[in-house]
Amino acid sequence: MRRRGAGDGLAVDKRNLTNGAETGIKKVALKYCGGCNPGFDRVAYAESVKSAAGPVIEWVTLEDEGFDTVLLICGCETACPLRSIDFSRYRQRVSIKNDKVSPGDLVNILLESEEANED
Amino acid sequence: MKIRTKEDYIKSLKDQKVVIYYNGELVEDRTTFPAFIPHINSAAKTYELALLPENEDLLTATSNVTGKKINRFTHIHQSVDDLIKKVQMLRLIAHETASCFQRCVGFDAMNSLYMTTYEIDEKHKTKYFERFVEYLKRIQEENFMLVGGMTDPKGDRSKRPSQQADPDLFTRVVEKRKDGIVVRGAKAHQTGAVNSHEIMIMPTQAMGEGDEAYAVVAAIPLDAKGVTLIFGRQTNDERKFECGIDAGNCEFGMVGGEALVVLEDVFVPWERVFMCGEIDFTGMLVERFATLHRQNYGGCKGGVSDIVIGASALAAQYQGTLDASHIKDKLVEMLHLAETVYSGSIACSAMGSKTKSGAYYPDPLLANCTKHNITRVIYDISRLAHDIGGGIMATLPFDKDLRSPVVGKYVKKYMKGVEGVSTETRMKIVRLLENMTGGTALVESMHGAGSPQSQRIMYQRLGKLGQKMKMAKKIAKIDE
Numbered sequence A: 001m002r003r004r005g006a007g008d009g010l011a012v013d014k015r016n017l018t019n020g021a022e023t024g025i026k027k028v029a030l031k032y033c034g035g036c037n038p039g040f041d042r043v044a045y046a047e048s049v050k051s052a053a054g055p056v057i058e059w060v061t062l063e064d065e066g067f068d069t070v071l072l073i074c075g076c077e078t079a080c081p082l083r084s085i086d087f088s089r090y091r092q093r094v095s096i097k098n099d100k101v102s103p104g105d106l107v108n109i110l111l112e113s114e115e116a117n118e119d
Numbered sequence B: 001m002k003i004r005t006k007e008d009y010i011k012s013l014k015d016q017k018v019v020i021y022y023n024g025e026l027v028e029d030r031t032t033f034p035a036f037i038p039h040i041n042s043a044a045k046t047y048e049l050a051l052l053p054e055n056e057d058l059l060t061a062t063s064n065v066t067g068k069k070i071n072r073f074t075h076i077h078q079s080v081d082d083l084i085k086k087v088q089m090l091r092l093i094a095h096e097t098a099s100c101f102q103r104c105v106g107f108d109a110m111n112s113l114y115m116t117t118y119e120i121d122e123k124h125k126t127k128y129f130e131r132f133v134e135y136l137k138r139i140q141e142e143n144f145m146l147v148g149g150m151t152d153p154k155g156d157r158s159k160r161p162s163q164q165a166d167p168d169l170f171t172r173v174v175e176k177r178k179d180g181i182v183v184r185g186a187k188a189h190q191t192g193a194v195n196s197h198e199i200m201i202m203p204t205q206a207m208g209e210g211d212e213a214y215a216v217v218a219a220i221p222l223d224a225k226g227v228t229l230i231f232g233r234q235t236n237d238e239r240k241f242e243c244g245i246d247a248g249n250c251e252f253g254m255v256g257g258e259a260l261v262v263l264e265d266v267f268v269p270w271e272r273v274f275m276c277g278e279i280d281f282t283g284m285l286v287e288r289f290a291t292l293h294r295q296n297y298g299g300c301k302g303g304v305s306d307i308v309i310g311a312s313a314l315a316a317q318y319q320g321t322l323d324a325s326h327i328k329d330k331l332v333e334m335l336h337l338a339e340t341v342y343s344g345s346i347a348c349s350a351m352g353s354k355t356k357s358g359a360y361y362p363d364p365l366l367a368n369c370t371k372h373n374i375t376r377v378i379y380d381i382s383r384l385a386h387d388i389g390g391g392i393m394a395t396l397p398f399d400k401d402l403r404s405p406v407v408g409k410y411v412k413k414y415m416k417g418v419e420g421v422s423t424e425t426r427m428k429i430v431r432l433l434e435n436m437t438g439g440t441a442l443v444e445s446m447h448g449a450g451s452p453q454s455q456r457i458m459y460q461r462l463g464k465l466g467q468k469m470k471m472a473k474k475i476a477k478i479d480e
């Protein structure tokens, strides 16, 4: 299941999500591309997403366990990690290639349940 | 990885006592010596960025020999993706330092040796590859910085090594012992030498019969007995001591802080020797090292050029010319040139192939083309920066004049550009441009990784001229 916002650099890839309904806190793994020549400040953008999310998201890394959603922040359209990392084992992958999506909207997408997925 | 942080790196340098001369004086502590600090800061970025989640994809890799996560500068390329990531990484780090960060030379030495020792062993039934892999494991584990020591002083360039009046002008083996070899000579222009841990010496050119003693590859710790480093003088080097505006880029170095590394009868145990007399593989090693090194230049120089372009645009903005059509056009030209060299580096990586050892190797013709473009394009970019920046780049008063209680008011008044931007801000950007586009900074683009003629020789060899003549004949319907 895949949703793409036209020109907003956003892609959502979902399969059988288990959301963090029991605790009310969702674990999301944050992953960046390498950042060779990014078109925006990826770290500043991630920080604004984190502050928009507040305590409802617990941020972890791909090396951690117990998450099924990955937020992938890439500096350009190439999105190298999509080539080099197998994301199919994660249930939901949200990838960003520019900073056009507002941090608040992105948090909503990350928190959306499977039923809310429009695909 | 034992050396992880900038602090670990500096401590490791402090712990290793290396004999270094600067301007005729012995340097007591290389980590606190003012002329070396900017170079240490540049190289330290290769450690610091590897720890950041936003850069780890480029700065780290998984070792093919241990399976562990390592710094990419100690990695052996395992795929085309690795080759591309190398170039991306170089552009990224250049954005942080605006100068050379020195670790690529050792990186390229390791990759070229991994491939070549494998093939030497295949032919000569030697054990160099096995030895080299053991050495590599240690470098990966320690995360050491390695100097890539290829260039010999060379004396009379028209003569072969064994024909020189002074046989030491090319580095050579003067004694073979049961437990190792004794090496004498020197390596010139050694990038990052004063702030590295070891040097990998390699032959400077293909060696012929009679030059066997010069066909030597060995890893030498820089604190080994008989090793002396003499630091090279750079344009405006003493400005760095003031840590003010005049340095242009006072935190980071200019080019790689090169040194002459003298090897006065240095003993090297056999486990650190990876070629000794195999003249038939010297050409292959030199070509591979050169290709891997030439691959880099659109990455690092592309990244450095991004800063020059940004600084040129700011200089124009600060003096009210940014909206002029010819200035915009010159900036576009600079962007075009920077992306052109970057494209070359990406292209030679994308067309890379697997060697017998399993390690990946960039396309040599395209890598040479990339470096050859650098010998021109960086001068073109600098020329445009000089055009945009104005004569002030050559005549700007001192930082101290700006701060002088007497003449400071004149400098502020007459060096001012547009309203809303302070004179100090304008001076900073002009000095940065001056620092990055003149003198020592430019010569690196010409000779680093080989003078232009060395790339043109590769065109003659790899350019498939005969095939092109056949294709032209076919189109022209010529049968003879």
Ligand SMILES: Cc1cc2nc3c(=O)[nH]c(=O)nc-3n(C[C@H](O)[C@H](O)[C@H](O)COP(=O)(O)OP(=O)(O)OC[C@H]3O[C@@H](n4cnc5c(N)ncnc54)[C@H](O)[C@@H]3O)c2cc1C
Residues within 6 Å of the ligand: B105, B148, B149, B150, B151, B153, B154, B157, B158, B187, B188, B189, B190, B191, B192, B255, B256, B258, B443, B444, B447, B448, B449, B450, B451, B452, B453, B454
């Ligand atoms: C900033 C910088 C960093 C460097 N870093 C390193 C490093 O880390 N490790 C390393 O090993 N090397 C390093 N080098 C050395 C670099 O590879 C050499 O500068 C380059 O190979 C040219 O050699 P050379 O300087 O001796 O110039 P020369 O060989 O003196 O070349 C000068 C001119 O003479 C020509 N020439 C030379 N020999 C002949 C000949 N036989 N016949 C006809 N023409 C000839 C050349 O084509 C060129 O036009 C660095 C150089 C610079 C400038």
